[in-house]
Amino acid sequence: MKSTQYSEKVLDHFRKPRNVGTLEGEDVAVGRVGNPVCGDLMEIYIRVKDDKIIDMKFKTFGCGSAIATASMITELAMGKTLEQALSITRNDVASELNGLPPVKMHCSNLAADALKDAIKNYRSRGKSETGVTQKIEQGIKRLTGEDDFLDKGVYYKIDEFSSFKDKRTIIIDNGDKTAEAAIEISKYTPRVVLVTQLKDLPVKSALKIKLNKTDVKVLYESKIIEIKGVKTVEKVLIHDLNEDEKYELFVDTVLIL
Amino acid sequence: MSIYLDYQSAKSVDPRVIQAMQPYFCKRFGNPSSLHTTGDDATEALENARVVIADFIGAQAKEIIFTSGATEANNLAIIGYAMRNRRKGNHIVISEIEHISIHNISKFLEKNGFVVSKVPVNQYGEVDVQKINDRITKDTILVSVGWANNEIGTIQQMTDIATLCREKGIVLHSDAVAAEGLLQLDVGKNLVDMLTLSSNDIYGPSGVGILYLRKGTRVNPIIIGGGQEYGLRSGTENVPGIMGMAKAAEIMKIEMTAEAKRLLNYRDRLIKEILTNIPKSYLNGHPSRRLPNNAHFRFSGIEGESLLLSLKDEGIDVSTGSACSSKTLEPSHTLIATGLLHEEAHGSLQITCGRFTTEKDLDTFLNVIAGAVNKLRKLSPLYKEE
Numbered sequence: 001m002k003s004t005q006y007s008e009k010v011l012d013h014f015r016k017p018r019n020v021g022t023l024e025g026e027d028v029a030v031g032r033v034g035n036p037v038c039g040d041l042m043e044i045y046i047r048v049k050d051d052k053i054i055d056m057k058f059k060t061f062g063c064g065s066a067i068a069t070a071s072m073i074t075e076l077a078m079g080k081t082l083e084q085a086l087s088i089t090r091n092d093v094a095s096e097l098n099g100l101p102p103v104k105m106h107c108s109n110l111a112a113d114a115l116k117d118a119i120k121n122y123r124s125r126g127k128s129e130t131g132v133t134q135k136i137e138q139g140i141k142r143l144t145g146e147d148d149f150l151d152k153g154v155y156y157k158i159d160e161f162s163s164f165k166d167k168r169t170i171i172i173d174n175g176d177k178t179a180e181a182a183i184e185i186s187k188y189t190p191r192v193v194l195v196t197q198l199k200d201l202p203v204k205s206a207l208k209i210k211l212n213k214t215d216v217k218v219l220y221e222s223k224i225i226e227i228k229g230v231k232t233v234e235k236v237l238i239h240d241l242n243e244d245e246k247y248e249l250f251v252d253t254v255l256i257l
Numbered sequence: 258m259s260i261y262l263d264y265q266s267a268k269s270v271d272p273r274v275i276q277a278m279q280p281y282f283c284k285r286f287g288n289p290s291s292l293h294t295t296g297d298d299a300t301e302a303l304e305n306a307r308v309v310i311a312d313f314i315g316a317q318a319k320e321i322i323f324t325s326g327a328t329e330a331n332n333l334a335i336i337g338y339a340m341r342n343r344r345k346g347n348h349i350v351i352s353e354i355e356h357i358s359i360h361n362i363s364k365f366l367e368k369n370g371f372v373v374s375k376v377p378v379n380q381y382g383e384v385d386v387q388k389i390n391d392r393i394t395k396d397t398i399l400v401s402v403g404w405a406n407n408e409i410g411t412i413q414q415m416t417d418i419a420t421l422c423r424e425k426g427i428v429l430h431s432d433a434v435a436a437e438g439l440l441q442l443d444v445g446k447n448l449v450d451m452l453t454l455s456s457n458d459i460y461g462p463s464g465v466g467i468l469y470l471r472k473g474t475r476v477n478p479i480i481i482g483g484g485q486e487y488g489l490r491s492g493t494e495n496v497p498g499i500m501g502m503a504k505a506a507e508i509m510k511i512e513m514t515a516e517a518k519r520l521l522n523y524r525d526r527l528i529k530e531i532l533t534n535i536p537k538s539y540l541n542g543h544p545s546r547r548l549p550n551n552a553h554f555r556f557s558g559i560e561g562e563s564l565l566l567s568l569k570d571e572g573i574d575v576s577t578g579s580a581c582s583s584k585t586l587e588p589s590h591t592l593i594a595t596g597l598l599h600e601e602a603h604g605s606l607q608i609t610c611g612r613f614t615t616e617k618d619l620d621t622f623l624n625v626i627a628g629a630v631n632k633l634r635k636l637s638p639l640y641k642e643e
Contacts, residue, residue: 006566011566014563014566015570017636020635020636032638039560039579039588039599039600039602039603040560041600041638041639042638043638059636059637059638060636060637060638061558061559061560061600061636061637061638061639061640062560062563063560063562063563063566063579064562064563064566066560066563067563067636166379166380168379168380168596189380190380190539191380191596193598217598219598230374230388230391230392231391234377234388235377247599248593249596249598250353250377250378250593250594250595250596251596252379
């Protein structure tokens with residue numbers, strides 16, 4: 001058997017996933033986990049009554065085993081008390097599915113974590129967010145590499161939108177004006193990324209709707225920490241603040257307005 | 258039988274090739290190193306094959322070194338050249354989107370005192386010649402750029418790259434496996450010094466390949482033994498395999514133009530229908546400067562491996578650049594180099610057609626792809642319907 005082969009039970013849950021969807025209401029909580037490196041993202045919704053899970057739904061972006069494990073945990077946890085549900089482990093999910101390929105055990109076996117997150121969120125619902133206020137580090141502080149590449153890929157102003165033609169452009173969020181610039185530039189190049197340290201863009205809702213209709217990619221809770229290249233800008237190092245992970249993104253232009 | 262749309266991964270051997278190989282298993286089984294009649298017969302066959310394959314790429318017979326395949330040819334070219342010429346310098350330039358074998362060979366050389374620079378590509382996967390120039394130093398001895406990309410199918414400006422390397426007096430290697438059988442590869446016109454080809458990629462048997470080594474380009478052998486292949490690749494020659502590759506090259510030389518034209522029509526149909534029929538679908542690679550058999554897409558909100566599994570259930574074989582289908586769990590380095598985010602690289606789908614693809618295969622695929630994408634998008638927390 002190939003090390004990447006799935007069991008029949010995994011395939012069954014992949015083909016006919018149980019309890020797909022979302023839930024809403026006062027008695028609902030959602031758990032979200034994801035591993036951007038591997039590319040899996042999972043949401044588990046629970047509805048709780050008398051300390052018991054009376055309904056569950058899920059949504060998953062990920063490979064076959066990510067979908068199957070989410071589907072399986074909705075079967076395993078349905079009807080359980082929160083305590084019982086908390087005791088379900090990654091291994092329980094994997095063995096109920098008659099095993100997962102070794103390579104998938106770590107990264108695509110997130111369902112138990114997502115369920116725990118949902119239960120945690122259920123128990124703390126109604127309480128205010130744990131006092132974290134979002135703060136943007138405003139910038140007199142220059143990015144590493146910013147000075148080296150000024151006018152060689154790093155720009156502080158827009159002379160002609162057409163000069164962005166076919167350039168992969170990353171724009172550092174600075175409210176409405178950068179969102180407007182992103183929309184305009186996206187008419188000239190298929191690749192525009194808007195990067196914000198916030199969970200949501202601090203722009204007018206009409207602008208958000210407009211932005212959603214374009215192919216502009218928004219990176220939330222992320223910031224550029226370094227600009228790299230040889231002679232001209234070639235890539236940026238991005239810090240995903242939420243996952244505390246750093247990764248490189250290939251770009252041609254960095255726009256700081 | 259599944260509908261096979263993954264010719265980039267493997268190709269079935271042409272029946273005419275199998276027929277040409279047949280005599281070399283039992284009747285003409287000699288070892289070309291033997292001095293008797295049976296050995297002479299094998300030598301004659303081997304040298305004829307060398308002529309045919311040289312002719313396929315506009316080379317001289319003596320410039321062809323038979324290997325066990327493209328990976329070995331890449332090793333011989335890069336490690337062999339680096340080791341032989343390290344007195345001249347220790348710097349090598351490759352592109353960000355080279356085949357994994359080139360990347361891993363580079364890592365090996367870095368552990369052995371060499372410095373490797375990687376040249377970025379634009380959003381279509383094209384290597385910028387100026388960016389190669391920016392990286393060349395007085396220590397640069399070798400540049401290696403694949404003729405066309407094996408994933409997204411982008412074709413490089415090999416003539417410009419070769420011209421630059423000539424001017425600078427630097428040897429140029431090109432892995433042409435993705436391009437062979439689809440583009441004219443003429444080493445007389447394109448001044449590439451070393452060229453890697455595989456047999457299977459022109460519908461010959463696996464386990465055979467060649468390194469074209471321009472006269473005067475010196476490499477050290479990486480396999481040491483009885484001194485076959487001018488001492489550059491020891492080991493008794495795989496005569497049946499080599500005869501198969503020669504037959505494959507002979508057929509390809511005649512049929513390539515018509516075949517590439519047919520495949521190009523398939524490719525353009527795939528691209529047109531998918532981009533039209535599936536919302537938020539995108540083409541990876543260059544819109545026109547791409548291999549005639551390659552269509553490479555991404556679909557926002559879904560992951561490639563699950564799409565591959567869904568198509569597998571429909572009896573269709575395709576490929577993906579998703580990490581979840583790879584051994585390392587890293588997404589395709591090629592897609593990342595074009596500027597895609599991880600989640601986008603995960604949602605990619607590669608379709609490559611070939612000699613035995615039919616219009617009906619495309620019909621079947623196009624009938625199910627939109628449904629498969631939709632089904633997965635319904636599960637996805639990342640995809641919101643408009």
